[in-house]
Each structure stands twice: as structure tokens, then as C-alpha cells.
Amino acid sequence: MKTLLSWSSGKDSAWALHLLRRRPDITVVGLVTTINAEFDRVAMHGVRRTLVEAQAAAAGLPLHLLPIPYPCPNETYERAMGEFVARQVAEGVEAMAFGDLFLEDIRRYRETKLAGSGLTPLFPVWGIETRRLADEMIAGGLVAHITSLDPRKMPERLAGRRFDRSLLDDLPEGVDPCAENGEFHTFACAGPMFSAPIAVRTGDVVTRDGFVFCDVVPA
Numbered sequence: 515m516k517t518l519l520s521w522s523s524g525k526d527s528a529w530a531l532h533l534l535r536r537r538p539d540i541t542v543v544g545l546v547t548t549i550n551a552e553f554d555r556v557a558m559h560g561v562r563r564t565l566v567e568a569q570a571a572a573a574g575l576p577l578h579l580l581p582i583p584y585p586c587p588n589e590t591y592e593r594a595m596g597e598f599v600a601r602q603v604a605e606g607v608e609a610m611a612f613g614d615l616f617l618e619d620i621r622r623y624r625e626t627k628l629a630g631s632g633l634t635p636l637f638p639v640w641g642i643e644t645r646r647l648a649d650e651m652i653a654g655g656l657v658a659h660i661t662s663l664d665p666r667k668m669p670e671r672l673a674g675r676r677f678d679r680s681l682l683d684d685l686p687e688g689v690d691p692c693a694e695n696g697e698f699h700t701f702a703c704a705g706p707m708f709s710a711p712i713a714v715r716t717g718d719v720v721t722r723d724g725f726v727f728c729d730v731v732p733a
Contacts, residue, residue: 521545526613528702656705674728
């Protein structure tokens with residue numbers, strides 16, 4: 515199946531790409547990312563558009579950027595995504611994959627929105643126990659840094675930290691190792707899904723809208 519991958523710029527979507535490429539029945543034909551039009555960054559992750567473009571180049575895939583306003587009503591997001599899906603179906607795309615891990619309501623939402631669209635929803639990392647998945651990512655060579663976190667769940671000092679076993683050991687009790695409950699978000703800069711690493715460094719840390727963001731910039 516010709517498949518698009520919903521691309522957040524983080525570790526889960528990056529690992530989903532790695533797993534999809536190991537399936538003989540799937541051909542990944544592009545990445546899809548929503549961009550906050552006001553800040554020119556990936557929403558929630560706070561990642562610069564130029565870095566997402568670098569990821570797509572390293573993955574050897576076309577990047578579809580969908581600008582959305584800030585703030586973005588859900589109706590506006592759904593309209594933009596619906597129009598995009600219709601165009602992709604007309605061009606022969608058959609499926610869209612997501613990096614969701616275990617949140618049933620999110621999966622149902624995606625399945626409902628794609629029902630009847632012509633795209634089959636795929637969830638390549640769904641149901642993998644998250645500590646095991648985190649260990650597999652790290653052992654497999656994935657490199658990522660925390661770009662945003664929820665200070666109600668994690669200390670601010672972890673912003674910018676590399677996603678590695680040392681970080682996993684430092685996570686507060688109750689924080690999911692893969693942050694599926696929104697505890698933190700990441701930028702993936704190296705791994706088996708990329709032809710070469712993306713050289714980055716961590717920059718300024720700011721608080722905005724109740725979340726802590728660490729700017730990741732090209733090195």
C-alpha cells in the first residue's frame with residue numbers, strides 16, 4: 515500500500531517509519547506535518563520547519579506541510595486535513611500511518627475521521643509496551659532530544675535532554691517512558707530511518723502556554 519506517515523518530528527513517528535519500511539506490503543510515499551503558521555514550527559513539539567525539512571531529506575521522502583493558525587480551532591484543523599486527504603486519495607495514496615502507542619480515544623478519533631475517505635489507518639507501533647519500545651529505540655540507534663515538556667508532570671531541567679537510558683532513569687514516577695500521555699515531546703535527529711544524522715544543538719528554554727520549550731537549532 516502507498517502510505518503517508520503522520521510526522522510529528524519526534525521519536526515515535528520516526529520509529530514508526532523504521533518499522534513501516536521493514537514491511538514488504540507497505541511503501542511509504544511521504545511525511546505529513548502540521549505547522550503552526552505564526553511561529554513556523556511544529557505544533558506542541560516547537561520544532562523549526564527547517565529541521566523537519568532536514569528530517570524529510572534524510573529520510574529520502576517528500577514532506578507535506580499543512581499550515582494551521584494559532585490558536586487553531588479543531589474545525590479548522592479537520593477541514594485542512596480533510597482537504598489534504600481527499601487530494602492524496604485522488605493521487606493514489608491508500609493508507610495513512612500514525613505513531614500512536616496506546617491511547618484508545620486518539621486511535622478511535624483517527625479511525626473515525628478516515629472512515630470512508632479511501633485511506634486505511636495504520637498504527638505500526640501500537641500496543642508495544644512502552645519501556646520495551648523505548649529500550650528498542652535507543653538500542654536501535656535512535657537519537658532524540660526533548661523539545662517540550664509539561665512542567666506539571668516533569669521538572670523543567672529535563673528540557674533539552676537526550677532521549678536515552680539515563681533520561682529514562684531520571685523520569686519521575688508515573689511518567690510514561692515514551693511520554694504517550696503528553697509528558698514530553700522530542701525531535702529525532704539520528705537513527706536507522708535516516709541516511710545521515712542531523713547535526714543539532716539545544717538552545718534557549720522558554721515557557722509558553724503552560725509548557726516548557728527547548729529550542730533545537732542546527733549545529
